[in-house]
Each structure stands twice: as structure tokens, then as C-alpha cells.
Amino acid sequence: MSGMRTVEEQLAVVLAAVRTRPAVTRTLDEAVGFTLTEPARAQNPVPVFDNSAMDGFAVRFADVATASSERPAVLRVVADVPAGSAEDPPLARGTAARIMTGAPVPAAADTVVPFEDTVGGLADSLGDIRVVRAPAAEGAHVRRAGADAAVGAVVLEPGTLLGARQLAALASVGIARVAVAPRPRVAIVSTGAELVPPGEPLARGQIPESNGLLLAGLVAEVGAEVVFREVVGDDGAGPAEAVARATALGLDAVIFSGGVSAGAYEPVRQGLSDAMEFVKVAMQPGKPQGFGATDAGMLLFGLPGNPVSVAVSFEVLVRPALLRLQGRRDIHRPRRRLAAGTGWRTPPGRRQYLPAVIDAEGRVHPATRGGSGSHLAVGLGAATAYAIVAAETEQVEIGDLIDVLELS
């Protein structure tokens, strides 16, 4: 259809307006969910020192190289080295040190023999020991200093999301504080005279307000912070007042839902026509879109009000922007190609983003029986993925390969 932008064109407009903020410093305890802004370099090697991978004996390989159950190697244990020990006992030929997992291997030893490869094991481990199996090679069961990371090695790149595994990796290399992107600060404004809080009695024409909750959750999922959230009617200056308030607070973005299409009461479109551009994007749902940025660089998103349109528009246009604001390396979810397990019709001329589920065999199905209507908010609750169908396709057949974004 002419006059419509592609999703890529609209996303390019959005991303071009994104301005990142200066980094802040956080201790590791405070950094979960933040995005690293500088390369993290190892302050200590990992492992920190040559250490034992097994409970057993630190030995000289030459002393045990031919040990067998028929001809055990007999060694005298002259030291005991638990984890945390600072000792480096000398070992003459024919001697061994009892050693525990994680303890530093004495400089004079080169190999560890586990208790299981001696006659007496732990029970008889402080006198003479008999080694009944030769180690596979010199260095067996010794974990070498720096094998995982040398001092100065980049262990995480800028743009990495810091989760549990990443923070543990940083701690292991001796890092205590990191430079991270500040959380984007966001306002959420739902528009519509028909909206009442969930659970309230509904007069004719009224519906429960759900987009605010939806957007608040989606914003939190990408590491941003909701500073204020409100509902405004259809006929007032609510949207412009929200922008003024957000500007005064120095926020990074305002996300409106509703009031952007072609009706008589479209408060976002009518109230913010100077600050935002209103366009049609070749996607379903989510065709009418408003977007702009203030002089201070605050992003203004005008998402179409239907609940599925809000969810999909956030996924396609807002999520990448909020991730880019944090300098995140991966701003798009990975896509998989899965076979359709059900057929469905799709609108011509617009790329479809259909809330979907994936069955145990890895086939994709619409999340709702009712089709792809952007008002089907309940199907959204069942969805674990979006199926993406090309604009040219009008009918998905069972077995067709479909691009799928899995939602986590």
C-alpha cells in the first residue's frame, strides 16, 4: 500500500533520535540489570594460581609415571595443603603433599593424584602412600593460573547486560565496580475517556484500562524505570501537560497509548502535532504511529491504543530504542524459523506480528482462536512469541516456515 513506511524505515527514524546519557558507577551488588558501558578487564587471572582440581596428593610426575596396582609408587607425605593455605612446601623426589581442591599446587609439584588412585585414600593419607594408577599426563588435575582469563583480558564487552552469570564472572576477575548506563526514565500515559481502573464497575461504553500495566511491565523488562503513569481523557490538554511534566523531570521518554488514529477525539495526535510526526507503518497491528523527540532529546512515542497494537509496537519500535539508550549491543531478539502448526489468514500489504504459542514439537500457532485482531487482549496473555509474516503473504499454510520472536 502506498504512503506507508516500512517497519525498518520507522525504526531508523526512532533510533536516529536516541541520545545516550553519561555512564554511572555501580558496585556489583547494585549492577544487576544494568548495561556495561566500558570493556571489563581482568584485575586478577582466573584461576588466580595453579591449583588442584581434586582432593588428593600433589606429586612430581616422574615419581608416579609408571605406577600400577602391580607396582605401586610409594611416596612419603611431607605436607598438608588445604584450600586457603599460603604454604609452598618444598617436595624432594619421592615425596608428596596432601592437597585439597582449590588449594595452591606447591611449586615443586606438577601433577595431582586423586585419593581414589591410592591404596589408602583419605583414610591413610598422612604417612607413606601407594599410588596404584599413573596420571594420564604431567599436569593432570592441575588447574593452570590464567587458563580462563589473563590479567588485562577483556572479559565482557561494552553493551553487555549484567545478569547473574556476568556479575559472577566480573567478581571472579577481581572487579568491584563497573561503569553502566543509567536506567532510562519513562512516563506512561494512557488516553481514552472510556478507561476505568481494572475491577471497577463498568458503565456502558467503559472498559478496564490495561495498556498502562502492559507498558509498565514491558518498560521494566528492558531495564527502564517508570517515573509516572497516568490516564488522561480524550478532549483535554492531558498529553501536552504530560510532556511538560516529563520534560521538567528530565525523563528519557514518554509512551502514549491511544488517540493517534483518524477519529474526532485523538488527543495525542491533536495535542502534540507540533512535537510528533504521525505516520502509517506497514505492520499489523500497529499501523498508525506517532513519534517525535523534544529539544532536550526526550523521545515521544504515540502507540495505537488497541492492546495488541501496543504490545507489538513496543516490541518493534520502543524496545529497541530503550535498549539503544542503554548502549545495549543486542537490541533485537534472535529470530527462529519454525513451521506453522495451524494455518491462518494475514492482512495484505502489512507485515503481521501475531501473538503466538509454540507447541512441544516446535510448531507455531496463533495464541488466540479469534485471529489477529488487535483488540484480542486475552490472547496476548497466552502468547509466548510473535510470529512474523511477510507483507506479501495473505495465507499461512500448515508447514510453512515462519520467523518467530520468542518472548522471555
Ligand SMILES: Nc1nc2c(c(=O)[nH]1)N[C@H]1C(S)=C(S)[C@@H](COP(=O)(O)OP(=O)(O)OC[C@H]3O[C@@H](n4cnc5c(N)ncnc54)[C@H](O)[C@@H]3O)O[C@H]1N2
Ligand atoms: N478511520 C480510521 N479508523 C481507524 C484507523 C484508520 O486508519 N482509519 N486505524 C485503526 C487502527 S489500525 C488502530 S490500531 C486504531 C488505533 O486507534 P487509536 O490509537 O486512536 O486508539 P483509540 O481509538 O484510543 O483506541 C483503540 C482501541 O483500544 C482501546 N484502548 C485504548 N486505550 C486503552 C487502554 N489504555 N487500555 C485498554 N484498551 C484501550 C480503545 O478502547 C479502543 O477500543 O484505530 C483504528 N481506527
Ligand code: MOO
Ligand atoms: O494497526 Mo491496528 O493496530 O491494525 O489494529
